[in-house]
Amino acid sequence: MSEYWILATIFLPIIGGVLTPLLPFQNRKTMMWYLEIIVLATSALVWKLLLNGTTEVFHIIHFVEDLSISFKIDGMSMVFAGLVSLLWPLAVLYSFEYMEHEEREKIFFMFYSITYGITLGIAFASDLLSMYFFYELLTLSTVPLVLHTLKREAVLAARKYLYYSIGGAAFAMIGLVFVLIYGVTCEFQMGGVLNMALIGDKKNLLLWVYLLAFMGFGVKAAIWPLSSWLPDAGVAPTPVTALLHAVAVVKAGVFAMIRLTYYSFGTSFLRGTWVQNVVMGFAMFTIVYGCSMALKETHIKRRLAWSTVSNLSYVIFGISIMTPLGLAGALCHLVFHAVMKINAFFCAGAFMQRTGKSHIYEMDGMGRKMPVVFGCFTVSALGLMGVPGLAGFISKWNLAGAAVESMNVQAYFGIACLLISALLTALYMMNAVIRAFLPKRDFDYGKLSGVSDPGWKMCLPLLVFSASILMLGIFSGPLVRFFRDIADGMY
Numbered sequence: 001m002s003e004y005w006i007l008a009t010i011f012l013p014i015i016g017g018v019l020t021p022l023l024p025f026q027n028r029k030t031m032m033w034y035l036e037i038i039v040l041a042t043s044a045l046v047w048k049l050l051l052n053g054t055t056e057v058f059h060i061i062h063f064v065e066d067l068s069i070s071f072k073i074d075g076m077s078m079v080f081a082g083l084v085s086l087l088w089p090l091a092v093l094y095s096f097e098y099m100e101h102e103e104r105e106k107i108f109f110m111f112y113s114i115t116y117g118i119t120l121g122i123a124f125a126s127d128l129l130s131m132y133f134f135y136e137l138l139t140l141s142t143v144p145l146v147l148h149t150l151k152r153e154a155v156l157a158a159r160k161y162l163y164y165s166i167g168g169a170a171f172a173m174i175g176l177v178f179v180l181i182y183g184v185t186c187e188f189q190m191g192g193v194l195n196m197a198l199i200g201d202k203k204n205l206l207l208w209v210y211l212l213a214f215m216g217f218g219v220k221a222a223i224w225p226l227s228s229w230l231p232d233a234g235v236a237p238t239p240v241t242a243l244l245h246a247v248a249v250v251k252a253g254v255f256a257m258i259r260l261t262y263y264s265f266g267t268s269f270l271r272g273t274w275v276q277n278v279v280m281g282f283a284m285f286t287i288v289y290g291c292s293m294a295l296k297e298t299h300i301k302r303r304l305a306w307s308t309v310s311n312l313s314y315v316i317f318g319i320s321i322m323t324p325l326g327l328a329g330a331l332c333h334l335v336f337h338a339v340m341k342i343n344a345f346f347c348a349g350a351f352m353q354r355t356g357k358s359h360i361y362e363m364d365g366m367g368r369k370m371p372v373v374f375g376c377f378t379v380s381a382l383g384l385m386g387v388p389g390l391a392g393f394i395s396k397w398n399l400a401g402a403a404v405e406s407m408n409v410q411a412y413f414g415i416a417c418l419l420i421s422a423l424l425t426a427l428y429m430m431n432a433v434i435r436a437f438l439p440k441r442d443f444d445y446g447k448l449s450g451v452s453d454p455g456w457k458m459c460l461p462l463l464v465f466s467a468s469i470l471m472l473g474i475f476s477g478p479l480v481r482f483f484r485d486i487a488d489g490m491y
Contacts (some may be wrong), residue, residue: 002056006124008070009045010117013038015111020304021106028105032096032430039089042116046085057126057187061319066186069133072126074188076263077491079483080255081123083335087247087342088116090461094346097240097457098353100283101365102237108148112239119248122255128176128188128264131256133219138252139165145240146233152265157232164229168219173257175213178206188259190489192266207275210265214279217260222309224286231297232306237347243300243307246329246342254315254334258327268320271372280320280410286313291424298359300348303428304341307384310421311337317414318399324487325402330481333395337474340383340392343465347377350454350462360432361454367437374436376462381429383469386422391472396422399481 016038025031050073061069063407073081073217095112099105139162147158180186182202183193215223221232230250234241241386261267270276285407290310297303314337318330350373351366353357365373383390396418403411453459472479485491 003060003071005045005049006058006073007060009042009049010121010124012045013042013120014117017110017117022111029436030110031106034091034337035113036092038113039116042120043085043089045388046081046120049435050082051072053158059216064443067129067180068127069130070187071124071130072188073117073124075482075486076188076255076258077123078491079331079335079486080251081120083251084116084119084123084247085306087338090464091239091247091342094242094349094388094458094461095237097455098239098349099237102148104148108145108237111141111144112199112243115145115243115248117275119252120464122252125187125188128179128259130247131187131259132169132172132176135220135252135256136169138249139169142244142249146236146244148236148240149387151235153232153235157229157235161233164219164226168216170224171212172260173216175216175260175264178209182206183264188263190263192262192269193264194266194269196269203269206265207270207273207425210260210270211275211278213256213260215282217253217256218282218316221257222248222250222253222286222290223282224309225288225368226288227286227309230309231293231302234301234305235300238352239303239343240304242342242345242349245345246306246338249334250308250312252340253333254312254319254330257316257319258330261319261322262327268360271322276320276322279365280317280408280414283313283316283320284359284410284414284417286310287317287414287421288424291421291428295424295428296352297428298361300351300358300360300363300432303343303360303432304344306342307344307425309429310425311384312339314396314399314418314421317404317417321406321408321411321414321424323400323406324399325398325401326485327407327487328480328483329395329398329402332398332476332480332487335479336383336391336469339465339468339472340380343376343462345382346458346462347373347380348463354454355451360435363435364439365436365443365445365448366451369448370436370453372453372459372462374433376466377436378433379466379469381433383473384429385426389470389473391476393471394473394476394480452453 057072059070118137125131185193219226294306305372314333315330383392386392386396
């Protein structure tokens with residue numbers, strides 16, 4: 001019966017989304033209830049599956065030989081599916097108020113809901129082929145969201161996102177083909193599935209294939225030099241950019257890189273080779289590069305987008321350490337960054353929607369007029385900086401510990417990159433906070449008359465996320481132990 005529950009979980013938001021523009025809702029409130037119930041029901045089904053737990057593989061569609069679309073719930077599935085199932089209902093609630101005056105609202109929510117189901121398909125995929133199938137669908141479902149406003153910059157951003165994603169998927173496909181040829185199975189297995197007897201003297205060829213596939217999946221993870229699409233995609237409505245930059249798309253990228261490294265090629269095959277040094281080098285450079293670009297950016301959403309570029313490579317750095325502690329640190333930042341960054345983006349979106357402004361230098365004095373929004377933004381800023389007691393400190397600490405434990409000299413330089421990033425993050429995040437709460441002494445608050453916090457639909461998610469950042473920083477022990485158990489192959 002579990003296979004039917006998995007199918008129901010994936011297809012409920014997809015079918016519900018497709019029906020959204022077709023159903024004759026009496027009013028907008030009815031549509032809102034319909035969408036929120038669909039999303040909440042999907043999240044409830046996700047947690048039913050995760051709590052019951054099963055490692056059995058369910059083959060849904062069989063092609064030829066061992067090729068099929070299959071699902072399985074393992075530790076990685078639990079992390080990714082659990083994350084998106086907790087964030088998506090709050091994102092939809094936020095969207096109801098944000099999108100109230102936008103055009104083509106039904107089409108927006110159709111693709112927004114469909115994307116939820118497709119993301120869960122990636123999470124529950126049991127093998128590289130199944131994950132690749134949903135990974136491609138994710139591109140197709142999110143391009144219309146980036147394109148939503150139909151303005152020139154949205155068209156250009158959507159086109160760039162599509163080109164980059166298709167190109168990356170082509171490189172990822174090379175990795176899939178070689179795993180099918182040289183692997184004992186296509187199923188995900190901790191430690192990898194390569195058949196060393198078949199590889200023979202072709203190890204270097206396989207290392208090159210791994211690099212191509214890693215960078216292919218790295219497009220969605222915005223690794224340098226394939227990261228410029230992410231800031232450009234900020235032209236989309238904030239509920240879209242928050243999911244692009246914090247949850248669905250970018251986290252699907254690093255999730256796929258984890259699957260490729262630890263569950264397909266295997267770290268015993270990769271660790272100590274030149275390709276480990278190369279991918280770690282890309283991650284380290286991107287960490288500093290993303291922060292540097294964020295520091296010079298004045299548009300709030302573009303600044304947060306470049307911050308995402310940097311923080312995603314924290315996860316990639318953890319992956320490239322290729323040890324159980326490295327994977328645990330990567331999972332830790334994958335989850336904690338998602339909460340911190342979706343909160344920051346939603347705060348930025350609230351500021352932009354309520355004021356019609358979008359630049360850092362226009363935030364002067366906003367803290368007094370929008371205390372909830374900028375209070376929550378401050379929590380995210382401090383968390384992203386890595387202040388002790390908040391979520392960001394825990395994930396950075398685990399990554400640094402994994403780097404030390406690895407005894408890899410290059411990883412030690414990675415710790416230096418983390419420290420540089422922390423400094424630059426403090427500069428570009430606290431600059432906005434200080435402007436909001438401590439404007440110039442003679443600042444005229446009369447210019448901000450009529451500015452206030454948004455309604456409860458937008459404020460409630462911000463307060464929940466801010467509280468979560470604090471709770472994850474103080475009570476992270478059980479979750480971190482769970483990540484380490486996954487990395488040790490216990491789930």
